[in-house]
Every structure is written in C-alpha cells, then in structure tokens.
Amino acid sequence: MKKIFVYFLCLSFLLMLNGFPRLVAEARGEGTPLGEIVSKGEVKFEAKENVWKDVESSYFPIFKGMKIKTEKGLAVIAHSNGSQIEVGSHSLISFDQYNRLNLIRGDIEFRISPTSETYFAFGNLSLMKSKSFQATKALSVAIPDDKETIGSISIHSNGSVTVKSLQGRLSLLNQDHVVLAELSTKDSLTLPSVTVKGNAPVMIAQVGETKASEEKEKFLGISTWGWVGIAAATVGIAGIAIAAGGGGGGGGGGGGIICRP
Numbered sequence: 001m002k003k004i005f006v007y008f009l010c011l012s013f014l015l016m017l018n019g020f021p022r023l024v025a026e027a028r029g030e031g032t033p034l035g036e037i038v039s040k041g042e043v044k045f046e047a048k049e050n051v052w053k054d055v056e057s058s059y060f061p062i063f064k065g066m067k068i069k070t071e072k073g074l075a076v077i078a079h080s081n082g083s084q085i086e087v088g089s090h091s092l093i094s095f096d097q098y099n100r101l102n103l104i105r106g107d108i109e110f111r112i113s114p115t116s117e118t119y120f121a122f123g124n125l126s127l128m129k130s131k132s133f134q135a136t137k138a139l140s141v142a143i144p145d146d147k148e149t150i151g152s153i154s155i156h157s158n159g160s161v162t163v164k165s166l167q168g169r170l171s172l173l174n175q176d177h178v179v180l181a182e183l184s185t186k187d188s189l190t191l192p193s194v195t196v197k198g199n200a201p202v203m204i205a206q207v208g209e210t211k212a213s214e215e216k217e218k219f220l221g222i223s224t225w226g227w228v229g230i231a232a233a234t235v236g237i238a239g240i241a242i243a244a245g246g247g248g249g250g251g252g253g254g255g256g257i258i259c260r261p
Contacts, residue, residue, distance in 0.1 A: 044069050045069075083112045085110045086110070093106075102121045110149075110153075112168075124175040125174060164187070169185070171183075
C-alpha cells in the first residue's frame with residue numbers, strides 16, 4: 001500500500017509539471033494546442049480566473065483562450081501555423097481565437113510566414129498582413145507573398161499604441177473590419193488612446209459650420225447674418241425717408257412725396 005501511495009504521488013507530481021496546462025485546456029474543451037512557448041525569467045499562465053502558475057522554461061503548450069503574462073521575463077511563441085511571436089517583459093497576451101493574438105498590455109514582435117494568417121488585436125483595432133490581389137476574368141484572387149511579414153506592436157503607459165512594419169505590408173482595421181491605414185516596409189504609426197479604445201468618434205474633416213457653433217452665434221433666436229440684414233434694411237429705409245423729406249422742402253407744397261406708415 002505504501003508503494004502504491006508513493007507511485008500515485010509521483011504520478012500526480014509529473015502530471016502537475018508536464019501535463020497540467022494540457023489538462024486545464026482539455027477541461028475547457030480547447031483540445032489541440034495552438035503552439036508552444038519557450039520562456040526565460042518570470043512568465044506565468046492563468047490556470048483559472050485570477051490564479052496564475054509558472055510557465056515551464058523548456059516546453060509549454062499554449063491553447064485557445066489561455067492568458068500568458070511576462071513579468072520580469074521574456075517569451076517566444078512558436079505558432080503551429082508557422083508564425084513566431086516574441087513577447088516583451090511586463091506584457092499580457094491571449095489567443096482568443098486560433099489565428100488571433102490579443103495584446104492587452106506590453107509589446108510584441110512578430111514574424112508571419114508567407115503561407116500563414118495571424119491577426120493581432122489591441123483595443124478595438126486589429127493588425128494583419130496586407131493581401132495582394134490580382135484581377136482575373138472571374139474574381140480577384142489573393143496572391144501570397146513569398147517573404148515573411150515582420151513587425152511590432154507596443155502599448156504605451158498612456159494608452160497609445162505604436163505599430164511598426166519592418167518587412168512587408170500591414171493593414172490596420174477597426175472593429176467593423178474597415179481598413180484605417182496601410183503600412184509599408186519601414187513605416188510606423190502611433191495611434192492615440194481614444195482611437196485605440198474607439199469610445200469617441202474621430203472627425204477627419206469638417207465642411208461648413210457645425211450646429212453648436214451656429215447656436216453660439218445666435219442672439220434672441222436670430223443669427224449674426226440675420227442681424228446684419230436687419231441693420232442694412234433699417235439703414236436703407238432711413239436713407240429713403242431722409243431723401244424724401246429733402247425733396248419735399250425744395251419743391252413747395254404740391255410736388256412733395258408723402259411717406260405714410
């Protein structure tokens with residue numbers, strides 16, 4: 001009985017070391033791992049809500065929905081689709097979908113292979129490699145690039161985000177999947193926090209006066225140009241009256257013009 005108990009403890013310990021993240025993923029119904037992580041320093045994964053465990057430095061599988069945070073450490077993710085992602089220190093990421101990594105804080109550097117598709121989400125925006133299209137007689141066909149797409153994303157302390165393309169073309173999209181910007185090789189773009197969060201509309205251009213400015217320019221319910229028109233009309237009527245009075249005095253009683261209200 002003692003030997004059986006010792007074997008049971010050893011088996012449980014090995015499962016905790018080598019298979020615990022897989023067991024967690026299977027319990028969540030996540031199945032096949034998305035890839036693996038090689039880490040250095042303090043790197044943790046969320047075993048359950050608000051419960052964090054250390055990531056093994058040699059080999060650690062990652063599953064859909066799993067959160068990874070680097071404190072004073074670094075991590076390299078080898079995705080099963082051929083992409084590679086380097087996670088900087090003090091970062092928090094998760095794969096909410098098979099091909100999409102959600103960067104919650106910190107910074108990452110990535111390499112996307114020509115044959116794979118990996119998306120990066122941050123706030124209400126997302127980043128992906130641009131697709132080249134060729135027109136045919138039937139439909140436009142996407143042509144895969146023969147080079148890796150290399151870039152980086154950094155979330156700053158004030159909430160702004162800097163996106164860089166080191167090689168290849170990248171597309172920045174909003175939550176409605178509308179392309180906001182295109183980055184070519186060696187291009188970079190810094191987005192303010194209000195654009196990343198998407199809580200307020202961004203005014204690109206304005207034609208004419210806004211309703212608010214028109215309301216500010218009104219006095220007694222009449223706009224500035226309305227008062228100008230009234231003043232001009234008053235001056236004109238006064239001028240006619242003066243001219244009429246002058247003509248009546250010079251021509252005697254019978255030739256004058258009488259203005260009645």
